Amino acid sequence: MANRFAKLIFIPAPGVGHIVSTVEVAKVLVNRDKRLTITILVIKPPSVDTGLTINACIEALAKNTVDDRISFIQLPQDEASSIFDPEDLMSFFNVFIKSHCKYVRNVVSHMTSQSDSGRIVGFVIDMFCTCMIDVANEFNVPTYLFFTSNAAVLGFNMYIQTLSDEMNKDYVIELSHSDTVLSVPTFVKPLPTKLFWNLVQIREGLDFVLESIRKYRGVKAIMVNTFLELETFAIETMFADTSIPPVYPVGPILNLEGGSHVEKPLDDDLIKWLDSQPHSSVVFLCFGSLGFFDESQVKEIARGLEQSGHRFVWSLRQPPSNQTSILPSDYEDPSVVLPDGFMERTRGIGKVIGWAPQVAVLSHDAVGGFVSHCGWNSLLESLWFGVPSATWPMYAEQQMNAFEMVVELGLAVEIRLDYKKDVFNPKANTVVNVTAEEIERGIRGVMEDNEVRTKVKEMSAKSRFAVVEGGSSYESVGRLIEDFVKDLS
Incomplete structure (x- = not known):
């Protein structure tokens, strides 16, 4: 009986989306097999406000995770390494x-x-925590790997490493x-190079990606938050590639109960308003935990909404309040950035709110469309609830997510595919505003596109x-x- 329990060590990256997905997949595993126990090692993020958000997220998730076979340990932190400069993202990884x-x-x-x-049978590490592979190896x-994005992007990363080895790094950067x-094996259609993940467009970022991918190839298996029916081509392509470790599609892994943020529930006023709207008549605009715009872009969104004539709920956030923060906050009075008279003209037609409990809004019967930043968790949630998306990607791999959803799968409509914004260093932005006409369209x-719907x-059913x-x-x-359990006696 000495080895009747199989212990897993989970190490998520210190971001809300990564931690939520990690906890949810842990719950899936322990619910399926009583022999599994999981310890989640939590890395507290370096910036103070993000840290407070993560702490509250962990507390809420732990409260909702009643199974005593999942436990959390918060890791200590070096004082020197916890000084966070949002403009130096690579130091965060490296x-x-x-x-x-x-x-x-x-x-x-x-x-x-x-x-x-029990004994430890595996480390399950986040896609950004490959340095922990060396620690696992020390203990034999x-x-x-838990890849929190999709299979097509995983395949893209693998291909970039192959391309870099065959050509050189400068070639990849010039190409991007x-x-x-470019024909990428896990995409059916050629991928525009301007949609490449922004990390591979700079030398330091590309070095990090290449180092990570080489380590990916040495893991025992890769879990991906996707499902075969959604990404059939990408998954089957990787199944057939013997240079890639075994891939396990385990998704959609979603947090549907809430409790992942410092969460205020859907307020009564908004619930009553949504309850009074016709079925699938409301478009929901929400741009993720890091999503914000400057005043000129906010005004374009407002004009586009008004010109469309559709009912709406708009989660409008203001830029971070200080230089060490990357998190937007709510406006005390959103009318200060909106066009004159907008709130009065749209009274009864729409709601401008602050932070939104996204799952609660998407699941409401009145919501029929979703303007999204195309974070993978958000796209999986919208598919789960059968709500089509309009793509407005911002950073990371979101442009490729948008391309897959619109061009490859026909499950979304385009606002933009190539919009890119540096949410970590807003001063570096040179983005061109999305116009009211693009937003309206x-x-x-x-x-209104019944084919996509x-x-x-x-x-959704699949x-x-x-x-x-x-x-x-x-x-x-x-x-x-x-x-995991095959060697248990």
């Missing part, structure tokens, strides 16, 4: 996360010295700044079946668990 390796080593060493009835424990297209498309409803008994992700999770 210095800050790596500085926690010694603390992970200490925790695991303590766990292995305990004479209990296999590493599994060109106005051409996108809103009309997402609310039908396809999204069909994919996403819900994927995770129940007999579904593709359910079966994939079962195979993954067998891999």
Whole structure:
């Protein structure tokens, strides 16, 4: 009976979306097999306000995670490495996360010295925490990667490494700044190079991506937050590539109960208003935890909304209040940045709110369209609830997510595919505003295109079946668990 429990060490990146997905996949695993226990090692983010948000997120998730086979340990933090400069994102990856390796080593060493009835069978690390693979190797424990984005982007990253090895890094960077297209194995159609993930467009970022991908190739398996019916081509392409570790589609992994933020519930006034609206008549605009715009862009959005004539709920956030913060906040009075008279003219037609509990709004019967920054969690949520999206990507891999949803899969309409914004260093932005006419066209498309709406409803049903008994992700999770526990006696 000495090894009847299989312990897993989960290490998420210190971002709300990454932590929420990690906790949710942990819940899926322990609910499926009583032999599994999971310890989640939490890296506190360096900036104070982000740290407070993460702490509240962890507290809320822990409160909602009643299973005693999931536990949380907050790691200590080096004072020197916790000084965060939003303008130097690479130091966050290269210095800050790596500085926690010694603390992970200490925790695991303590766990292995305990004479209990279980043993550590694997590290499950976030896509940005590949430095932890070295720690797992020290304990002779296999590493599994949890890729919180989609299979097509995972394949893109793998291909960029191959391309860099075959050509050179300068070629990749030049390509990413060109106005051409590239055939990427996990995309059906050629991918415009201007949509490349912004990290591969600079030398330091590309170096980090290449180092990470080389480590990806050495893990035992890769879990991806997607499902076979959604990304059939990308997943089957990777299944056939023997240079890539076994891929397990385990999604959609979603937090549908809320409790992932310092969460205020959907306020009564908004609920009453939504309850009074016709079915699928409201477009919801929400741009993620880092999404904000300057005043000139806010005015274009307002004009586009007004010209579209559609009912709306708009989560409007203001830029970070100080230089060490990356988080937007709510306006005390949003009318200060809106066109004169906008609030009066749209009274009864729309609601301008601050932070929004996204799942609660998307799940409401009145909501029929979603203007989104195309974070992968947000797109999976919109598909789950059968709400088509209009794409307004901002940073990271969101442009490629938007391309896949619009061009590859026909599950969204385009506002822009190539919009890029540096949310970490707003002073560096040279973005051209999305015009009111583009916004109006996108809103009309997402609310009125019945072909896209039908396809999204069909994919919604497939996403819900994927995770129940007999579904593709359910079966994939079962195979993954067998891999975890196969050496238990």
